[in-house]
Amino acid sequence: MADTGAPGGETLLFLTDEQLRKGIEAMFFAYRGFTADPDRILDQHDYGRAHHRAIHFINREPGLTVTTLISVLGVTKQSLNRVLRTLIDDGLVESRVGRRDKRERHLYLTEKGAVLERELSEAQRVRMRAAYRAAGPQAVAGFRQVLEAMMDPAMRRHYQMLKDGA
Amino acid sequence: MADTGAPGGETLLFLTDEQLRKGIEAMFFAYRGFTADPDRILDQHDYGRAHHRAIHFINREPGLTVTTLISVLGVTKQSLNRVLRTLIDDGLVESRVGRRDKRERHLYLTEKGAVLERELSEAQRVRMRAAYRAAGPQAVAGFRQVLEAMMDPAMRRHYQMLKDGA
DNA sequence: TTGGAAAGTCAACAAGGCTGACATAAAGTC
DNA sequence: GACTTTATGTCAGCCTTGTTGACTTTCCAA
Known part of the structure; x- marks a missing residue:
């Protein structure tokens, strides 16, 4: 699947189904490493x-x-x-x-x-x-941002609560 | 736990145990949302x-x-x-x-x-x-970079193979 | 022709989810 | 003081999805 043809192709490239699918697979494979x-x-x-x-x-x-x-x-x-x-x-x-x-x-x-x-x-x-x-540090910041946005609100609350120290 | 006192404190801040723990918890909570x-x-x-x-x-x-x-x-x-x-x-x-x-x-x-x-x-x-x-796009790039680095080599190979189209 | 790979199946087991039911102690309410 | 609600624990049973081990069939390749 190519670009959707939406305005601003370049900046929205990261929202194509293909890009999303890669993100999904990255989560799957990375989580395996995470727990291994x-x-x-x-x-x-x-x-x-x-x-x-x-x-x-x-x-x-x-x-x-x-x-x-x-x-x-x-x-x-x-x-x-x-x-x-x-x-x-x-x-x-x-x-x-x-x-x-x-x-x-x-x-x-x-x-x-x-x-x-x-x-x-x-x-x-x-x-x-x-x-x-x-x-690298920039990537880490992005990593955390995306993960945080992916959480259910209830989970995000728990995460936030733990986030800044007990 | 504060900064390790390693050289370049600012740039290495993302490697403190505290930062790593936040990443670990982010993975845990986000994966739940991911599968929900x-x-x-x-x-x-x-x-x-x-x-x-x-x-x-x-x-x-x-x-x-x-x-x-x-x-x-x-x-x-x-x-x-x-x-x-x-x-x-x-x-x-x-x-x-x-x-x-x-x-x-x-x-x-x-x-x-x-x-x-x-x-x-x-x-x-x-x-x-x-x-x-x-x-945002920058965060997404970072997200993928960190996840990729987290995979076991064997899984990364699978990921890479799928990565650029079938 | 023979060894080994790919696949399928049976059986048994374990971890870790779930629901439902029930018990107890302690708080809170009227 | 009686009653209700909350926090916890526990028993019993079920399901999914992982595991190991054993055995079979098919069939490629040396």
């Missing part, structure tokens, strides 16, 4: 991607409640619970009863949990760093 | 994401063999076969015996398959288009 390194580590520990995600956000926002984590991850409580249960039983995550509201459970990584978190995130950062370095 | 619209359509048709992926690449490269598709998708033949079986039985995909090598099966979308493909990819393009438009 942590996946290998998780395998060794008998954990899955779901554990990684929980660990990531508990580390990011220590003391967050179960409800918040459910909302960030976009899964059901039953689904999260299964994962959380093993992490707590294995001593990677601690669940503390809320002080103000005793119904709430606040989640924290234990030292053991923090160790795994660092291992996972460092592996992921290595690849990210290489990609950033290869592409 | 097709997922809704697939639900209605009683298909899953795996079917979408197969349909996408068969459309992209009509006549590709099962082995190639397995390699592109990065799954086992048993896994692909289950998905492919339903698509063939439902009349969305046609499997033709190879002319030169009769062991090979070449995959094509039927008209019915092409209809669903267009529905799915159009939904995905709508979001992509909006994101591209919001971010």
Whole structure:
């Protein structure tokens, strides 16, 4: 498919179906790379991607409640619970009863949990760093802009909230 | 975590752990948006994401063999076969015996398959288009550069091959 | 002619989504 | 104080989609 013939061909070239398709495929292939390194580590520990995600956000926002984590991850409580249960039983995550509201459970990584978190995130950062370095600062800015625009509003809110520090 | 104190602080700011983490989270949240619209359509048709992926690449490269598709998708033949079986039985995909090598099966979308493909990819393009438009051409270029750098070499080869037209 | 590649299939299993139902404790409301 | 709502946990069952392993058929190529 060639240019749509829309006015300003050059500047709108990036909106052709062909360009969009390339973006779609880039997302698909890149996401595979994105998860590949942590996946290998998780395998060794008998954990899955779901554990990684929980660990990531508990580390990011220590003391967050179960409800918040459910909302960030976009899964059901039953689904999260299964994962959380093993992490707590294995001593990677601690669940503390809320002080103000005793119904709430606040989640924290234990030292053991923090160790795994660092291992996972460092592996992921290595690849990210290489990609950033290869592409350069301008590209990185664009990368983030497009990704942000691609998020659902609810997800963008979570992202923004985490964005500028806890 | 502040600047590493490395030389050229400003230009290397995008390589801090904090910046890398934001990129990681952006990937996570954006990928959810990326798959959300097709997922809704697939639900209605009683298909899953795996079917979408197969349909996408068969459309992209009509006549590709099962082995190639397995390699592109990065799954086992048993896994692909289950998905492919339903698509063939439902009349969305046609499997033709190879002319030169009769062991090979070449995959094509039927008209019915092409209809669903267009529905799915159009939904995905709508979001992509909006994101591209919001971010602008420069950002899009950067987006693609970073994603490309993030891929595993084997995946990048597939991407490149598809990149410049079939 | 024989070895190996491409494909298909069967069986079994696991991770991680989901829904529905039900239980408990703690808050909040009237 | 009784009632309702919220947060959490848990049991049971289902689905998709990934895995491994075994075995078969077809057929190209050395």
